[in-house]
Amino acid sequence: MTSSNAASTQPGFPADPHYVRIFDTTLRDGEQSPGVALNHAQKLEIGHQLARLGVDIIEAGFPVASAGDLAGVQRIAREVHGPVIAALARAGRADIEAAARGVEAAARPRIHTFIATSPIHMEKKLRLPPEAVVEKAVQAVQYARTFVDDVEFSAEDATRSDTEFMIRIFRAAAQAGATTINVPDTVGYTTPEEIRALFSRLRAELPEHVVLSAHCHDDLGMAVANSIAAAEGGARQIECTVNGIGERAGNASLEEIVMAFHTRADRYGLSTGVQTRELYRASRLVSRLSGMPVQPNKAVVGDNAFAHESGIHQDGVLKARETYEIMNAELVGREAAVMVMGKHSGRAAFRQALADLGYGDLSEEKVQGLFGRFKDLADRKGQIYAEDIRALADSRTDVPQTYQLEAFQITSGMNVEPVAFVRLHTPGGSRSATAHGDGPVDAAFQAISDITGVQPELEKYRIQSVTQGDDALGEVSITVRHGEQYLSGVGVATDIVEASARAWLRVINMIEAGMGKEKVSAQVGTP
C-alpha cells in the first residue's frame, strides 16, 4: 500500500486520499515532440477525447509561445468542459499574463508556472543565482494567484537539484499560493528508488494542503516506473501524455500508468478517474493527428498488446484468457484478444481458426492434414491471414497427386526469351524439363506438359491476390480443354508463377485421374 495524502481535499477533486489526479500534457509537452504541430481543430478534437477519458487536468498549451498557441488554449478553455484547463508560463509577468488570457474562459482554470532549480540550469541557462531563482518563483506564483486560485509551481530539472534547495523553493512557492507542487524529472534521469524517497521526504516537509505531482520523462525508459514510484512516495498528481509522446524519448505514458494502477490495485491501492474503455480511442486519435505511430509492442495500446501467435499461448488463451492476459482487451476499449496465425501457432488455434471461418465440420484427420500444409505455408509466408486458411481449407478436394511439383526456376526479362526449368515427382521418380514460352507462366506450363505428356489447351487464365501484405498469396484460376473435356483448377502460392504451375498441375492430375468432365471446378492450395 502507498502512503496517503491529506492534500486531496482541494475543491473540485475527489476527497479520497488514494485518488491520483491525471494531468494530461499531450497538448503541451506532447506537442513538443519533434515534428509534431497540431492545429486548433486537432487540439480541440483531442481535448474533447481527453474530457471523455476523464482526465482531471488538461494542460492545453504554452500561450506565450505564439498567438496560435494562445488561441488554441483559449478555444479549449471555452469548449472543453469537465477537466481543469491549465496553461504553462515561465516565471515572468508576460508569460503569466498570456497564460491567464488563455484559460480565462475555463470553468476551472489553472496557471502552471515553472523555473529551473538544478545547478546546471540555474548557472548555465538562467544565469541566475539560487536566491534570484527563489525570488522569481515566489513572484510568479503570487502574480499567477492574482488571476486564478489554482496555481501549480514546477521546479524544472528537479531530480538533478539539491534536495534542501528544492524544499526551500517549494515551501516558498506554497507560501506564495501554489496549490500543486510539481517535481519534474525533466531529463529522465531519476530511478524509482530515488524518486520514491524524494517524494516521501517532500511529503514530510511540505504543507499538507499542497498536492505533490510527478512529471517524468522517458530518456532511460523509466518514466512510467518513476511516476508510479513517486505515487508510492506520496504524489497524488501524475503528469503524462497519451502514447507517451513528448520531448525526446517522451513523457510517461498515460495509458500505462492508469492500467498499472487499475491492474495492480492490490499492490498500490491507488485509483484514477480515467474511463479505461476510452484509452484505445484516445491512443488512435493522438497517433493519427500527431503523425506519431504507436509501436506494435507498446503496452496497452500497441497492435500486439492483446495478440497471441505462439501455439502454447493460443491454446492457453482459448482455454482460459487469463492464462496469458493480465488485462481484458475490452477494458481498454479494444476488441477481444486476437489470434495471429503463423509458424508458431499450434493445432488448437488452427482448429479454432477453421471453425471461425465456417470449417468446423472437418474431420480430425483432415484438420491434421491441413495443419501440416499450414505450417509449411507459414514457414514461407510468415503471417497467415484468414484468406490463407480459407484457401487451404478450400483446397481439400481430394485429387490423386500423380504429379507433384518439386522445384522450378524461371529465367525471364526484357528482350530475353523466358525459360522455365521444372522438376516433378512422378510415379517413375523425379523428372525434369526445360521449356521456352511466350512468358514465364507459359514456359512453366510447357515444361510440366513435356514431363507429364499431357498437353491441355488453356482457355481462361485469371490471377488475383487473395491475402494482404507484401507476401500476399496469389490465386491463379485456369480453365483448360483436353479433348472434349473441360477442367478448372486453382493454384495458390506466394509466387504467381508457382501458383500458375500448381493450377496447371492440378488439372493435369485430374485428367490423369479421369476426373475431367464437361464442366469441373476444383481448387488447389500450396503444397
Ligand SMILES: CC(=O)SCCNC(=O)CCNC(=O)[C@H](O)C(C)(C)COP(=O)(O)OP(=O)(O)OC[C@H]1O[C@@H](n2cnc3c(N)ncnc32)[C@H](O)[C@@H]1OP(=O)(O)O
Ligand atoms: C522543460 C520544458 O518542457 S519547458 C517548456 C519548453 N517549451 C518551449 O520552449 C516551447 C515554447 N517556447 C517558445 O516558443 C520560446 O522558447 C519562448 C516564446 C518561450 C521564448 O522565446 P525567446 O524569448 O525567443 O527565448 P529563447 O527560447 O531563445 O530562450 C529562452 C529564455 O527564457 C529563459 N527561461 C527559460 N526558462 C525560464 C523560466 N522558467 N522562467 C523564466 N525564464 C526562463 C531563458 O533563460 C532564456 O532567457 P534569455 O533569452 O534571457 O537567455
Ligand SMILES: CC(C)C(=O)C(=O)O
Ligand atoms: C515545464 C516542466 C513541467 C516540464 O515539462 C519538464 O520539466 O519536463
Ligand SMILES: [Mg+2]
Ligand atoms: Mg516535460
